[in-house]
Amino acid sequence: MKVLLTGSTGYIGRRLKQRLLKNKNIQLRLYVRNKKTLSSNLPANIEVFEGDTFNKDNLEKALKDVDVAYYLIHSLSRSDYKNLDKQSAQNFVEIAQKCGVKKIIYLGGLGVKNEQTSEHLLSRIETGEILSSNKNIQTLWFRAGVIIGSGSTSFEIIRNLTEKLPIMTTPKWVNTKAQPIAVDDVLNYLEEALVLKEKQNLIIDIGSEQLTYKEMMLQTAKALGLKRVLIPLPFLSITLSSYWLNLFTPVQFKVAKALIEGLKSEVIIQNNHAKKYFPNIKTISYLEAVKKAVKEIETNQVISRWSDTDYSGKIWDKDHDKEIADAIFLDRKELSFNNLSKEQVFKSFTSIGGKDGWFAYDSLWEIRGFIDKLLGGVGLHRGRKNQYKLSVGESLDFWKVVEIKENERLLLYAQMKVPGTAWLEFKIVENRLIQSAYFYPKGVLGRLYWYSLIPLHYLVFNNMINSIIKKAEKF
Numbered sequence: 253m254k255v256l257l258t259g260s261t262g263y264i265g266r267r268l269k270q271r272l273l274k275n276k277n278i279q280l281r282l283y284v285r286n287k288k289t290l291s292s293n294l295p296a297n298i299e300v301f302e303g304d305t306f307n308k309d310n311l312e313k314a315l316k317d318v319d320v321a322y323y324l325i326h327s328l329s330r331s332d333y334k335n336l337d338k339q340s341a342q343n344f345v346e347i348a349q350k351c352g353v354k355k356i357i358y359l360g361g362l363g364v365k366n367e368q369t370s371e372h373l374l375s376r377i378e379t380g381e382i383l384s385s386n387k388n389i390q391t392l393w394f395r396a397g398v399i400i401g402s403g404s405t406s407f408e409i410i411r412n413l414t415e416k417l418p419i420m421t422t423p424k425w426v427n428t429k430a431q432p433i434a435v436d437d438v439l440n441y442l443e444e445a446l447v448l449k450e451k452q453n454l455i456i457d458i459g460s461e462q463l464t465y466k467e468m469m470l471q472t473a474k475a476l477g478l479k480r481v482l483i484p485l486p487f488l489s490i491t492l493s494s495y496w497l498n499l500f501t502p503v504q505f506k507v508a509k510a511l512i513e514g515l516k517s518e519v520i521i522q523n524n525h526a527k528k529y530f531p532n533i534k535t536i537s538y539l540e541a542v543k544k545a546v547k548e549i550e551t552n553q554v555i556s557r558w559s560d561t562d563y564s565g566k567i568w569d570k571d572h573d574k575e576i577a578d579a580i581f582l583d584r585k586e587l588s589f590n591n592l593s594k595e596q597v598f599k600s601f602t603s604i605g606g607k608d609g610w611f612a613y614d615s616l617w618e619i620r621g622f623i624d625k626l627l628g629g630v631g632l633h634r635g636r637k638n639q640y641k642l643s644v645g646e647s648l649d650f651w652k653v654v655e656i657k658e659n660e661r662l663l664l665y666a667q668m669k670v671p672g673t674a675w676l677e678f679k680i681v682e683n684r685l686i687q688s689a690y691f692y693p694k695g696v697l698g699r700l701y702w703y704s705l706i707p708l709h710y711l712v713f714n715n716m717i718n719s720i721i722k723k724a725e726k727f
Contacts, residue, residue, distance in 0.1 A: 254279045254317055255446065256353075258305070258344075259324030261289045261645055263404060264359060264438065266556035268322065271443055273298070278446070283314040286568035288655070289645035305340040308347060315351040320446055323358040323383060326376070334375045341382040348389055355390045357445045358383050359438070362397040362431065362457060362519035369517060384453050392445045393455045394438075397519035398468070400541040401435025402548035403557030403637065405503060405511070410465075411546075412501040412633075414472045419481045426466040426484055429518045431459030434541035440533050441526070448529060457521040460535040468538060475542040498625055502635070505628035554637045560646055567665060572654050576675055579690035581702045583709050585717040586686050592724050594659040594680050599640075600724035601678040601685070602662055605649045606636035611719035613712045617649075620668070624650055629669040651676065672698035678720070687717045 255278045259265035272280050273295065281299040284290060290300065303310025305325060315321060323344060326337055348356060361376040363369060369377070384391040398406040413420065441458055463471070466482055473480040497508035526533070536544075548554055589597055604610060610617045621632025634647045642662070646653045651664035659680065666674035672693040679686045689709065693699045 253277060253319045253446070254281065256281045256283055256314055256318045256321040257324070258283045258322060260284060261560060262324060263556045263560065264399075264435070264442075265322075265324045266560065267401075267435065268324070268439055268442055270555065271439060275443075275446075281314065281318065283311070286645075289568075289643075291643065305343050308343055311343060311347045312351060315347050315353055318348075318351060318353050320355045320357065321348060321353050322442070323356055323379075326379070334371055334378075337375045337379050338382060341379045345383050345386050345389065349386050353389055355392065356383050357392045357394070357442060359394045359396065359442065362395045362459065362521065363517060364522065366517070372511070373517075373519075380455070384455075390451060391453045392448065393453070394441055394445070395455060395457045396433050396438055397430045397459055398432035399435050399438055400432050400538065400545060402545040402554045403560075404435060404545075405507070406432070407542070407545055408557075409497060409501045409503055409508075409511070410469055410472050411476075413497075414469050414476060414478065414480060416500050417480070418478075419483065420469070421483050421485050422466070424484055424486050425512070425516060426469070426482060427464050428516070429462050429464055429520055430468075431462050431520050432468060432538050432541070433459045434536050434544065436544075437533065437535045441530060444530055444533065450529060454525055454529065455523065456525040456529065457523050458526045458535070459521050460537055460541075462520060463538055471539050472542050475539055475546060498628065498631075502631065502633045504625075504630045552638045552640065557634075557637050557647065560637070567652055567654060570665075572663060572665065572675065575673065575692065576677070576690045579673075579675070579692045581691040581693065583689040583713055584686065585688075585713055586684055587717050587721055588684050589721050589724065590683055592721070596724040596727045597680055597685055597720065598659045598662075599727050600720045601687075602642050602656070603640060603723075604720070605651070606639050608639060610712075610716065612715045616708060616712060621650060624668040627669040630667050670698075671695065671701050685717060685720065687713065687720070689713060 255272065257265060257269055257272060257280060260269045260282045261284060269282070272278060281301065282290065283301050283303065285302070285304050287300055287302050301310065301314035303314065305311055325340055326333070345356070358380055360380045361373050363373045363377065365374065365377060380393045384393060400407050438458065441456070469482060470480060495505065497503055497512065498505040617632060625631040630650050632649045634649055636642070636648050637646055642648065642653050642656055644653055644656055648664060650666065650668040652667050653662070654665045655661060655663040661680070662678045664676040666676070672691055675690040677688045677690070679688070691702050693702055
């Protein structure tokens with residue numbers, strides 16, 4: 253069986269890819285926006301095609317001779333995501349029919365169409381309807397609500413609120429019912445769908461027990477060994493709630509607002525197809541799912557995170573080396589490391605950020621992250637997936653890893669709100685560490701921004717390169 257996996261660098265896709273790689277009965281093919289975001293140790297027999305669902309020629313090459321295709325794509329981070337999602341799904345099902353694809357497996361969201369349905373949820377429903385519209389292709393449409401796993405958006409929001417706020421004033425949506433599900437259970441369903449014998453289109457609602465969001469937060473507190481008090485307030489609007497999430501969780505305002513709007517309506521199972529067609533899959537409880545997620549975080553076993561993928565594609569549309577060459581402003585520091593190996597220095601600068609922070613001036617970074625949050629940006633607290641390993645495409649606080657070369661180079665692209673474009677580069681040349689901050693300003697404001705930060709840059713960047721060498725001595 254030849255299987256195409258889209259979204260393989262996303263939260264669900266990255267985990268599903270690991271499972272499918274172990275399946276000896278399939279020939280796996282990946283369709284990605286940028287090959288650099290894939291692990292360098294992929295098996296040689298894995299086919300990789302580059303492109304997106306808006307490039308029909310590339311999409312046709314990827315779908316040629318495919319039996320089953322996983323559709324794990326959405327454009328939530330784009331302002332016009334609703335129309336983009338429709339066009340993406342339409343292109344996919346059109347080319348899939350042309351290529352003779354027999355089955356599409358799609359993961360959407362729980363919910364029903366009514367006057368309260370949020371745009372985000374409505375978009376997921378419309379995508380499923382489009383994918384199911386072709387009579388020549390079977391579509392298995394899985395619908396999940398709150399997915400609980402290390403690095404998932406829902407879990408990160410609930411965990412951060414629970415950890416940071418002993419007493420929470422909450423909007424009335426905390427009493428909305430949902431049916432959460434562990435990420436491993438979602439993967440079980442998606443994997444088993446490959447060999448399902450049924451031939452007709454199916455909508456399969458999946459989830460564990462019914463809980464309100466208030467109950468989820470209290471159970472999360474229990475799993476973390478914390479005591480928490482929730483005080484619902486009826487006057488907290490969607491916008492205020494979105495700012496609340498933006499400030500106290502790693503999720504940026506635009507994503508928080510889309511998610512909060514979806515909490516107005518219940519997301520509960522509408523059919524028994526999961527039990528009927530997948531009787532061998534027994535979902536674990538919410539509390540078990542939270543405990544498992546916490547353990548993965550504590551033991552650095554997080555496989556994927558919600559922030560790993562740039563759904564807009566803007567980062568990967570750039571030629572970063574060319575743009576760096578055109579940067580108007582540059583802050584460069586160099587330091588020799590005669591008594592250290594390249595491996596030691598590389599390990600030191602690739603362990604920067606996250607829980608270990610940014611050396612002596614962490615408070616300045618924290619202030620910058622807080623300002624970014626106030627502006628609706630990503631902020632500093634996305635952290636990193638693993639404190640000791642980095643990969644291309646991964647989020648590192650308010651940076652994105654766009655290139656990494658073993659024992660040679662790390663290039664970070666700024667995702668904070670700035671009046672221009674910024675990069676931070678660490679590079680090893682012979683026995684020297686070269687640390688460079690690049691900035692391409694946008695208008696007069698961009699230039700004023702750079703000049704105003706020169707004194708802070710002097711403190712921060714001088715300390716940073718010296719601290720990297722000092723830390724390298726410990727490895």
